[in-house]
Amino acid sequence: MTSSTDFKQEPHNIPGPIEVADEVLYANAHPSMSHVSPDFIPVFGDCIRLMREVLFTKDAQPFLISGSGTLGWDQVAANLVEPGENALVLHSGYFGDSFADCLSTYGAAAEQLKAPIGGTVPLDQLASALKSKSYKVVTFTHVDTSTGVLSDAKAIAETVRSVSPNTLVVMDAVCSVASEEIRFDDWDLDVVLTASQKGLGAPPGLSILLASQRAMGVWKERAAKGVKEGSYYASWGKWLPIMKAYEEGRAAYFATPPVNLIYAFKASLDLITGKASSNLPSLEERFKLHRQASQRIKSAATALGLKQLPLKPAEAANGMTAIYFPPNVTAADLLPRLVKKGVVIAGGLHVDIKDKYFRIGHMGISVVEQSRQDVDTVIRSLGESLQEIKEAKGITA
Amino acid sequence: MTSSTDFKQEPHNIPGPIEVADEVLYANAHPSMSHVSPDFIPVFGDCIRLMREVLFTKDAQPFLISGSGTLGWDQVAANLVEPGENALVLHSGYFGDSFADCLSTYGAAAEQLKAPIGGTVPLDQLASALKSKSYKVVTFTHVDTSTGVLSDAKAIAETVRSVSPNTLVVMDAVCSVASEEIRFDDWDLDVVLTASQKGLGAPPGLSILLASQRAMGVWKERAAKGVKEGSYYASWGKWLPIMKAYEEGRAAYFATPPVNLIYAFKASLDLITGKASSNLPSLEERFKLHRQASQRIKSAATALGLKQLPLKPAEAANGMTAIYFPPNVTAADLLPRLVKKGVVIAGGLHVDIKDKYFRIGHMGISVVEQSRQDVDTVIRSLGESLQEIKEAKGITA
Incomplete structure (x- = not known):
């Protein structure tokens, strides 16, 4: 039996359940x-x-x-x-x-x-x-x-x-x-x-x-x-x-x-809705923060040479990003390396390509509470992990 | 709008949601x-x-x-x-x-x-x-x-x-x-x-x-x-x-x-199930504690001249008690008086007699954590409140 009072904080960037305030x-x-x-x-x-x-x-x-x-x-x-x-x-x-x-x-x-x-x-x-x-x-x-x-x-x-x-x-x-x-x-x-x-x-x-x-x-x-x-x-x-x-x-x-x-x-x-305090973003600002965070992650993925699932940029969600693994890289290579850096993301879910891609969630506090620097951490950890995998596998860029 | 961070502790003895540990x-x-x-x-x-x-x-x-x-x-x-x-x-x-x-x-x-x-x-x-x-x-x-x-x-x-x-x-x-x-x-x-x-x-x-x-x-x-x-x-x-x-x-x-x-x-x-600590009652002891608390409340109700809904004592629940109001006493007389004494109970629910009875819950910590003295408080408050009502209404016993 596990002890339920032995709480482990698990920061994560999965597309739900998201981290909450x-x-x-x-x-x-x-x-x-x-x-x-x-x-x-x-x-x-x-x-x-x-x-x-x-x-x-x-x-x-x-x-x-x-x-x-x-x-x-x-x-x-x-x-x-x-x-x-x-x-x-x-x-x-x-x-x-x-x-x-x-x-x-x-x-x-x-x-x-x-x-x-x-x-x-x-x-x-x-x-x-x-x-x-x-x-x-x-x-x-x-x-x-x-x-x-x-x-x-x-x-x-x-x-x-x-x-x-x-x-x-x-x-x-x-x-x-x-x-x-x-x-x-x-x-x-x-x-x-x-x-x-x-x-x-x-x-x-x-x-x-x-x-x-x-x-x-x-x-x-x-x-x-x-x-x-x-x-x-x-x-x-x-x-x-x-x-x-x-x-x-x-x-x-x-x-x-x-x-x-x-x-x-x-x-x-x-x-x-901004009722809790006068310093909170409005709903419109909140949507903008999601678009900005999403754009940063998607641009970083593109810069790393990664391909995203959505075929058109205008049809890509602003609260999550779905990315194909690069050639010769698997979930078993990438996800544990990200975990070591404190970043938990999700594997694939679509039955036809389940093992071929991964998903990053960027909704709620991970986007709105910018002092958390979640987006920076995800981007940096993704880049570092892919570099490590290349080196470990002897893949030349 | 209410403020959700302005918590009010509300001890209660209703038949669910019960108070939790x-x-x-x-x-x-x-x-x-x-x-x-x-x-x-x-x-x-x-x-x-x-x-x-x-x-x-x-x-x-x-x-x-x-x-x-x-x-x-x-x-x-x-x-x-x-x-x-x-x-x-x-x-x-x-x-x-x-x-x-x-x-x-x-x-x-x-x-x-x-x-x-x-x-x-x-x-x-x-x-x-x-x-x-x-x-x-x-x-x-x-x-x-x-x-x-x-x-x-x-x-x-x-x-x-x-x-x-x-x-x-x-x-x-x-x-x-x-x-x-x-x-x-x-x-x-x-x-x-x-x-x-x-x-x-x-x-x-x-x-x-x-x-x-x-x-x-x-x-x-x-x-x-x-x-x-x-x-x-x-x-x-x-x-x-x-x-x-x-x-x-x-x-x-x-x-x-x-x-x-x-x-x-x-x-x-x-x-x-007693997994959390060695001092906890077993399941069997827990059932016994519920039976004992129930018996105390039901005996007290009877001693106060109150009639219960269950027609046979053997067919009365051990986790709750349903009691008819005495003649000339209503929910509006009794429940607010109990609230003033810190005891929240429930009104009737059965559609045919909704206004004629009330319900006390005695499940979980209100019974098992005996140091809370919930059962004593309920019994004492019930007796005192009925006495107050009698005096206020000039009802002679």
């Missing part, structure tokens, strides 16, 4: 509170309100539910898509396959448009598919954590709206909320789903989803027709009254919320 | 770790192993999933009961209705045998129902948090096994694991489902379920027949390889586990 860890150790306590109710209410602020939406309906980001897929599949209806999944990596699998589980006819590895689905292909038949939803992954590919959310939403105005636009933004700019209302999105442990800077354990009033209308029509929801735990019919109650300052019960994590999430949202 | 809060503030880190893997593995120890089972399969206790119902409904199959729910309070609702959502034909408020379903009624038709599962709530009624799990399992040997025995033990003795193998149970925030003494956010090898066999047969699972997030097909991997010391990914909460849960399991 001390204020967030402190809040996660909040003494136990009742989920119906007058002290807890406004904290939960604030988290609901602040998520609208982070996504620049006036009236989308947030759902904050105990669970991982994956639970967001179940919410979409079980509440919005009726059995037999068509769903179109734009595939830019591992998470497209999984979302399609989830949609099928609840009876949707899910089809995928697959981009080549490192690419996105061309908009004209999307438009053609939408003309060929009626789709209830189009889903896409804003940043696919397996490839680091960033999709153009605004352009995808525009294309869907112009060809098939009633099709709901669903964005898996697990790896992009608070590290990429997302304009929920301006871009006319219908669902943005995410989780607590990436750009939102809290420990894992919270599924976060915002649904447009258009999406809520579709859900209500379904209920009016008597089509049952496909899930109990992910049922909006169960959760909507709870979210409304806490936002209005009342307690309500369906299932116990993760009280401590809600305190931690609130602490992180206060940092992200 | 300092070691557990400390572990919940563990620095962020990767879910595939070599340091985290054995911690998760230990939690899986320790849950078998807590439930006295040799080979039941644990599932530890980010979510609330409610997610355990979805696991049963979506993995074990095929659409159209019969499910029999023994109703001893609020949570019977909810479990039946969940089973119906996934297509089961769910029927309830309802006990009167404060009672349990007589075993001969259960036997008759089992003879009348074929049920895939019988479910019951070990301790219904809405009534404080304790069901006789051993006798229910024996009855099911003698009349209908292939029917799976499913126990909702959210409010009983680690406060009531449960002998998974000896009693021949098939599913025990629970959550982290009650007797298990950790913050909320973890759904915990153990399935017998008989139940796993039924699930495998279903898969072999090609009957799809009804849920994606609650799919055992997705989670089983993950649980096996972590138990074997390997990382695997389906959805990100609640890493910090797993550290906290491990800290609590170390306390509960």
